[in-house]
Amino acid sequence: MAGYILKRLISAIPVLFGISIIVFVIMAMIPGDPATAILGSYATPENVEKLNRDLGLDKPMVRRYVIWLGNMLQGDFGRSFSLNRPVLDEVMDRFGATLVLAGTSFILCALLGIAAGVVSAARQYGWADKAITFAVLLGISIPSFFLGMMMILIFAVQLRWFPVSGMWPIYGARDLSALISHLTLPALALAVVATGVVARLSRAAMLEVLRQDFIRTARAKGVHERSVIWRHALRAAMVSIIPVLGVQAGFVLSGAVYIEMVFQWPGVGRMLVDAILKRDILLVQGGVVFVAACYVGFNIIVDVAQSLLDPRIKT
Amino acid sequence: MSAFFKLLARNRLALAGLIVMGAVVLLALLTPLLPLANPDVTDLGNRFKPPLSEGALLGTDHLGRDLLSRLMWGTRLSLAVGFAAAIIAATLGAAIGIIAGFYGGRTDNVIMRGVDMLMAFPYILLALAIVAALGPGLLNALIAVAAVNIPFFARNIRGITVGIAHKEFVDAARLCGMTDTRIIVGEVLPNVIPVIVIAMSTTVGWMILETAGLSFLGLGSQPPQADLGSMLGEARSALITNPHTSIVPGAMILVIVMAINLLGDGVRDALDPRLKSGALSRPMPTTRVERGAVPAPKRNALLSVQGLETQFHVKNRIYRAVGGVDLTVEPGECLGLIGESGSGKSVTALSIMGLVASPPGVITGGAVYYKGEDLIGAPYEQLRSLRGRRVAYIFQDPLATLHPLYTVGDQLIEAIRAHHPTPRAEARARAIELLKSVRIPNADQRIDSYPHEMSGGMRQRVGIAMALANDPEVIIADEPTTALDVTVQAQILSLLDDLRRDRGLAIIFITHDFGVVAQLCDRVAVMYAGRIVEEGPTKAILNRPAHPYTAKLMACVPELGQGRRELAAIPGLPPVVDALPQGCAFADRCHKVQDECRIGDIGLRDLPTGTRVRCIAPETTVSEAAL
Numbered sequence: 001m002a003g004y005i006l007k008r009l010i011s012a013i014p015v016l017f018g019i020s021i022i023v024f025v026i027m028a029m030i031p032g033d034p035a036t037a038i039l040g041s042y043a044t045p046e047n048v049e050k051l052n053r054d055l056g057l058d059k060p061m062v063r064r065y066v067i068w069l070g071n072m073l074q075g076d077f078g079r080s081f082s083l084n085r086p087v088l089d090e091v092m093d094r095f096g097a098t099l100v101l102a103g104t105s106f107i108l109c110a111l112l113g114i115a116a117g118v119v120s121a122a123r124q125y126g127w128a129d130k131a132i133t134f135a136v137l138l139g140i141s142i143p144s145f146f147l148g149m150m151m152i153l154i155f156a157v158q159l160r161w162f163p164v165s166g167m168w169p170i171y172g173a174r175d176l177s178a179l180i181s182h183l184t185l186p187a188l189a190l191a192v193v194a195t196g197v198v199a200r201l202s203r204a205a206m207l208e209v210l211r212q213d214f215i216r217t218a219r220a221k222g223v224h225e226r227s228v229i230w231r232h233a234l235r236a237a238m239v240s241i242i243p244v245l246g247v248q249a250g251f252v253l254s255g256a257v258y259i260e261m262v263f264q265w266p267g268v269g270r271m272l273v274d275a276i277l278k279r280d281i282l283l284v285q286g287g288v289v290f291v292a293a294c295y296v297g298f299n300i301i302v303d304v305a306q307s308l309l310d311p312r313i314k315t
Numbered sequence: 316m317s318a319f320f321k322l323l324a325r326n327r328l329a330l331a332g333l334i335v336m337g338a339v340v341l342l343a344l345l346t347p348l349l350p351l352a353n354p355d356v357t358d359l360g361n362r363f364k365p366p367l368s369e370g371a372l373l374g375t376d377h378l379g380r381d382l383l384s385r386l387m388w389g390t391r392l393s394l395a396v397g398f399a400a401a402i403i404a405a406t407l408g409a410a411i412g413i414i415a416g417f418y419g420g421r422t423d424n425v426i427m428r429g430v431d432m433l434m435a436f437p438y439i440l441l442a443l444a445i446v447a448a449l450g451p452g453l454l455n456a457l458i459a460v461a462a463v464n465i466p467f468f469a470r471n472i473r474g475i476t477v478g479i480a481h482k483e484f485v486d487a488a489r490l491c492g493m494t495d496t497r498i499i500v501g502e503v504l505p506n507v508i509p510v511i512v513i514a515m516s517t518t519v520g521w522m523i524l525e526t527a528g529l530s531f532l533g534l535g536s537q538p539p540q541a542d543l544g545s546m547l548g549e550a551r552s553a554l555i556t557n558p559h560t561s562i563v564p565g566a567m568i569l570v571i572v573m574a575i576n577l578l579g580d581g582v583r584d585a586l587d588p589r590l591k592s593g594a595l596s597r598p599m600p601t602t603r604v605e606r607g608a609v610p611a612p613k614r615n616a617l618l619s620v621q622g623l624e625t626q627f628h629v630k631n632r633i634y635r636a637v638g639g640v641d642l643t644v645e646p647g648e649c650l651g652l653i654g655e656s657g658s659g660k661s662v663t664a665l666s667i668m669g670l671v672a673s674p675p676g677v678i679t680g681g682a683v684y685y686k687g688e689d690l691i692g693a694p695y696e697q698l699r700s701l702r703g704r705r706v707a708y709i710f711q712d713p714l715a716t717l718h719p720l721y722t723v724g725d726q727l728i729e730a731i732r733a734h735h736p737t738p739r740a741e742a743r744a745r746a747i748e749l750l751k752s753v754r755i756p757n758a759d760q761r762i763d764s765y766p767h768e769m770s771g772g773m774r775q776r777v778g779i780a781m782a783l784a785n786d787p788e789v790i791i792a793d794e795p796t797t798a799l800d801v802t803v804q805a806q807i808l809s810l811l812d813d814l815r816r817d818r819g820l821a822i823i824f825i826t827h828d829f830g831v832v833a834q835l836c837d838r839v840a841v842m843y844a845g846r847i848v849e850e851g852p853t854k855a856i857l858n859r860p861a862h863p864y865t866a867k868l869m870a871c872v873p874e875l876g877q878g879r880r881e882l883a884a885i886p887g888l889p890p891v892v893d894a895l896p897q898g899c900a901f902a903d904r905c906h907k908v909q910d911e912c913r914i915g916d917i918g919l920r921d922l923p924t925g926t927r928v929r930c931i932a933p934e935t936t937v938s939e940a941a942l
Contacts, residue, residue, distance in 0.1 A: 018432030022441075029448045124597045137580075141573035143524055145531050146547060146565035149554055157555050164555075210597040211672070213715040220670055220710075221730045221781065222703035225600040225695070235720050254439035258528055262551070269439075273532050276447045284447040288440045295437055310720060311765045 004307055008300045019292045020072070024065050027285055077286035082278045087286035091268060095290065097167055098267035100179070102249075102256045104187040109194035109252065110245055114234075116195070117202020117241075121210065122229045132199065139196030144255045148189035148262035155185060165264035186263040190255050194248045201244045205237040212236070239310050246302035250295060329581020335574035343391040352381035354388045355539045363557045376546075376560045377553050385541060386563055392542040394571070396457050396535075397523030403461040404522070405515045408468020413507060415469070416476025417499055427473065433466040442525070446534045453526075453542065456535035460525045468514060475510050479503055516582050520575035527568055543568050598672035600699075602665075604692040605677055612684045616643040617821050618667070618706070618789050623691075624680035625659075625666045634893045636662040638845040639681065642823070644789065649815055649822040651836030651853065653829065653868070655889055659845040660825045664791045666691075668702050685789075704734040707782035711794040713774035717766040723750075723777045724762035730784040749780040753810060772803035779810065789821045796831065808835055829872050833857055841865050844890055844900035847919070851926025861922055861933040864901045899930070907932055 035051040036043060043051075052058050059067070071078070077087035120132040156164040162185050168174045169182075209215065210233050218232045219225075257269030264270075268287055275283040307313045352371075358379035366374040366382075373382040415426040433441065445459035479485060480503065488498045529535040530544030541549070543564045550560035602625075610621045625637040637659045644650045652660045665671045667683050667690065683690040685705065690698060710716040718726055727746035731737060737745070743762070750758035753776040766774055775795055782790050792811065796804040812835055815822055824836055832839050832853060840850040841862065849862040860866040867885045887904040890896060896903070898913040905912070912931055919927045 015432060015435050018428070019435060022432060022436075023444055026441075026444045026448050029445075121597055137573065137576060141520070141569055141576050143527060143531075143547075143565065143568050143572070145528065146561075146568060149547075149551065149561050149565065153554060153558050153561075207597050213710065213712070214718045215598075216665075216670055216672075217708075217710060217716045217781075218718070218729075219600060220668065220702055220708040221784075222699050222701070222733045223729060224699060224733070227729075227733075228600070232718055236718065239720070250437035253437040257439050257443070258531065261532060272443050272447075273534065276443060276451065276534060279450075281447065284444065288444045292436050292440055296435055299435075312719065312767055 078282035105190040113198025116199035121206035332577025351384040404464035412472030453536040601669035622681035651839035654842035707787040
């Protein structure tokens with residue numbers, strides 16, 4: 001197992017390189033002088049020239065890439081001009097909040113989605129299946145930012161069950177119950193789309209598995225139908241559900257950008273949007289590379305989970 | 316293509332999606348011609364007018380602009396941008412995919428590595444990076460959304476192209492001396508286009524949503540121009556005081572995306588052949604029963620099947636897999652059930668415990684008496700408590716019939732604990748014992764193996780051990796040795812024979828091999844087209860097969876040391892069981908068929924040899940038998 005994890009870690013290195021190259025190339029597409037773009041159009045020529053020198057922007061592309069990569073590997077992602085603090089510090093602070101939000105949503109979408117998919121498959125064409133199928137269709141069609149706004153309107157403004165926005169109360173203790181009450185609406189709004197997708201694919205995977213011979217064997221043994229569905233069929237279906245979960249993690253992370261905007265959540269997505277609007281290029285660059293790298297790491301965890309589940313995968 | 320539209324029309328939800336989408340697109344196209352207020356004219360005196368106000372059907376927004384007009388123009392813009400992004404992504408993605416798939420080798424490798432890298436990003440990061448570089452704006456948002464979706468198309472189309480690039484017609488075109496470009500455009504592209512269209516129809520909803528999202532964030536369309544996303548984004552600050560300004564554009568996005576999703580689902584379903592055949596429906600825990608009169612138990616046998624009829628209902632067709640079968644088996648007895656593939660042996664066996672997959676299986680008649688109690692139509696819980704405990708199954712091909720992700724030990728322990736709640740450790744000890752009893756060496760180590768780590772013979776022994784786990788009285792073995800080589804087969808057969816003698820097990824042994832029947836079975840029943848055509852003591856039937864079919868079936872078996880004997884294959888094929896002929900089902904393949912063979916129902920007749928046969932002109936006449 002340790003060998004397998006090591007192997008997956010090593011295979012992630014070229015992917016990380018690829019990501020850094022892609023981000024670098026995209027940022028090199030910035031029209032005009034990058035230093036002007038970074039400092040804004042009111043910057044003095046001396047400052048522009050200094051920044052160009054500091055960033056090595058007067059050097060050829062390949063050299064610039066190597067310098068940039070070298071700095072990043074040493075933990076130097078540059079300095080955000082709009083916040084006037086190191087990019088990495090800001091990204092790390094913000095990423096924690098995103099992780100709380102996206103992580104909760106991911107767990108919700110996995111649990112709810114798989115449960116809905118299994119029930120839907122087990123009761124195929126019954127009323128539960130029809131209700132779930134309809135809810136899933138609605139869930140995957142509604143824009144998460146619109147859903148979030150409607151949830152604020154209903155549950156925060158009308159019913160006053162939850163706070164309207166933010167991660168912490170402005171006054172008062174920053175404890176777990178405060179976090180949960182602030183987290184509930186955004187986490188649900190973010191989970192809905194992914195839950196729909198997971199439910200849909202879980203249903204399909206379960207239907208596929210339920211026709212397999214080993215399900216008949218389990219029934220012939222006299223195993224209770226509940227176990228046939230939740231133990232035998234689900235375990236086998238998980239082999240095709242887990243990769244979907246890996247993909248959905250990316251979608252949850254993506255959707256978090258919208259939800260953070262709607263709920264004023266102090267996460268990395270909102271930071272990126274603000275940075276783009278303020279043309280804080282280094283902050284965008286650093287944020288994108290950091291989050292993408294974390295996502296690659298998450299996918300390694302998914303692969304390892306898959307190999308733990310399926311003994312036929314050679315570890 | 317017309318069949319495809321018919322299928323789509325039958326899917327009412329997809330049709331609804333098509334109609335809604337058609338209406339939205341039509342309205343969007345007609346927008347410039349409609350008598351609408353100018354969407355960009357502000358009127359600060361009339362801010363936030365509620366819906367249904369005079370002169371503003373949907374009210375006005377924070378700058379007093381007419382919402383209906385803005386909604387229509389915004390829809391138009393959102394649709395245009397979404398479709399444009401889809402077309403750009405599909406075109407570029409397909410081009411990349413075709414080149415990678417067509418040329419293969421290094422080109423393919425390099426391109427697909429790049430595609431994998433792009434797919435390693437959560438899509439929004441890539442889109443944000445592109446917008447950050449190009450600057451906010453609708454065109455740049457469009458470019459970003461299209462770029463983010465290119466890898467998806469490239470990967471799908473590459474897969475299809477790889478398949479096509481090695482087809483004969485492409486080789487033929489190459490041999491004709493056509494250039495690569497001509498082959499790609501003339502031969503490959505026409506075959507790929509349907510896939511591109513389908514992929515587009517399922518993703519265009521996403522693209523509309525994604526561009527709307529970027530606009531919502533303020534990175535897409537810039538004021539005063541507005542698509543649905545930016546309308547929603549601008550309305551957000553007035554969400555609490557004037558929710559209608561948010562609900563109007565938001566609901567529109569929802570309607571559009573939902574209609575596209577319904578349509579996409581319909582297209583996908585219409586193209587999936589498995590849905591048509593019903594192969595994607597889930598089998599119920601017990602077979603469906605729809606029978607009329609229940610035959611009374613004839614005599615007190617351990618297990619007796621009477622007049623069993625099992626059918627498969629697929630669409631409008633009815634396949635009569637089992638058409639009235641009678642069988643009995645007593646303790647310590649082995650009954651062979653023999654016949655060609657598709658003769659209904661397995662369906663008969665599975666019907667006994669309600670294990671026929673349903674849908675499409677339905678038991679339409681007869682009864683199965685286990686110690687006088689009818690199992691057909693018995694409540695689920697009663698059947699479950701008998702399954703494995705009193706009547707156990709051994710199936711063919713244990714690689715497919717054992718769960719691939721549990722160790723054989725787990726599966727044995729589960730079989731034990733399904734009926735006898737025992738502590739795990741105790742059940743494990745019993746499982747090891749069971750593995751030993753089926754002569755698995757190193758049972759205490761093998762118990763932790765997964766099925767794929769064992770040989771075919773070992774897996775089949777596990778299957779037998781599992782059947783024995785609860786000391787059943789009847790074992791139904793469905794071709795348990797067919798997948799095995801002869802030496803292993805012999806071992807398994809002698810194992811079953813010993814078990815039967817030691818434990819007094821009744822065995823129903825399904826096979827298509829007369830050699831196996833001769834070795835193991837006391838009595839044998841021959842099945843053809845869902846009915847028993849001959850039945851009796853094994854010896855009598857082997858010596859003097861009465862039914863022409865039995866005789867032919869035996870003549871198909873090659874024998875060692877009988878070098879010059881002719882192997883006689885039976886001409887023709889068994890009848891299809893959804894269109895069974897009148898009279899004898901074997902008539903068309905029988906060498907002594909008479910006119911009366913094709914009239915009415917032919918019953919089973921007793922012969923003096925002690926066998927029963929369903930034939931007007933049996934091979935063994937009464938006088939012959941007397942000799």
